[in-house]
Amino acid sequence: MEKEKLQEISKIFLENNLTELYIEYNGEKIFLKKEENVYIQPKEEKKISYEKILKKEEIKEKSDQEDKNTKIIKSPITGTFYSAPAPNAPPFVNIGDKVTSDKVLCIIEAMKIMNEIKSDCSGIVKEIYIKNEETVQQGTPLFKIELE
Numbered sequence: 108m109e110k111e112k113l114q115e116i117s118k119i120f121l122e123n124n125l126t127e128l129y130i131e132y133n134g135e136k137i138f139l140k141k142e143e144n145v146y147i148q149p150k151e152e153k154k155i156s157y158e159k160i161l162k163k164e165e166i167k168e169k170s171d172q173e174d175k176n177t178k179i180i181k182s183p184i185t186g187t188f189y190s191a192p193a194p195n196a197p198p199f200v201n202i203g204d205k206v207t208s209d210k211v212l213c214i215i216e217a218m219k220i221m222n223e224i225k226s227d228c229s230g231i232v233k234e235i236y237i238k239n240e241e242t243v244q245q246g247t248p249l250f251k252i253e254l255e
Contacts, residue, residue, distance in 0.1 A: 113137075123244045178228045180250040182243045186217030190239040198239075200250070204232045212250055215243065230254045 120128050120139050128139040182188070190198040190213055199211050206212065210226045234251035237243055 125244075176254055177233065178230065178252045178254055179248050180212060180224070180226060180252060182215055182224070182245055182247045182249055184215055184217050184222060185245050186215040186222070186243065188237045188239065188241050188243050188249070189214040189216060189221075190235070200232050200235070202232050202235060206230060206232060206252065213237075224249065226250075226252065228252055228254055 116128070116130065116137065117139070125139075126141045128137070130137040190200075192199070192214065199213055200206060206226045207229045208226055211223045212226055212232075213224050215222045215224055230252040232250060233253045236248045236250065243249070
């Protein structure tokens with residue numbers, strides 16, 4: 108694998124505070140692991156595709172384009188993103204919806220606790236960066252709101 112790709116993967120690994128990362132791409136395998144004083148056995152192995160890492164980098168680049176007319180709502184915690192209150196329910200918000208301060212935008216499940224993520228501004232939903240049931244890290248951009 109090219110040196111630049113390895114450096115890019117390492118940078119993403121460190122910036123997202125990951126403890127383990129396994130990538131399988133075009134027959135090549137990479138496993139990164141941070142050693143800490145206390146090791147907690149993971150409940151399940153998670154594989155992240157190279158394409159998914161690149162997608163998260165694209166989301167970060169887009170979210171960096173926040174200006175005075177927009178607000179990026181980021182995940183306050185690490186967990187699983189849910190766009191609706193139940194599997195068959197409509198999503199909390201769609202692109203183009205008008206939201207007010209304290210409007211529930213999504214749920215992030217962390218340690219079996221459902222945490223409602225609310226808007227801290229009023230405006231129109233311009234972008235939704237994450238798909239339902241995707242894992243997000245703390246600080247991951249979730250929504251772009253055009254301010255009123």
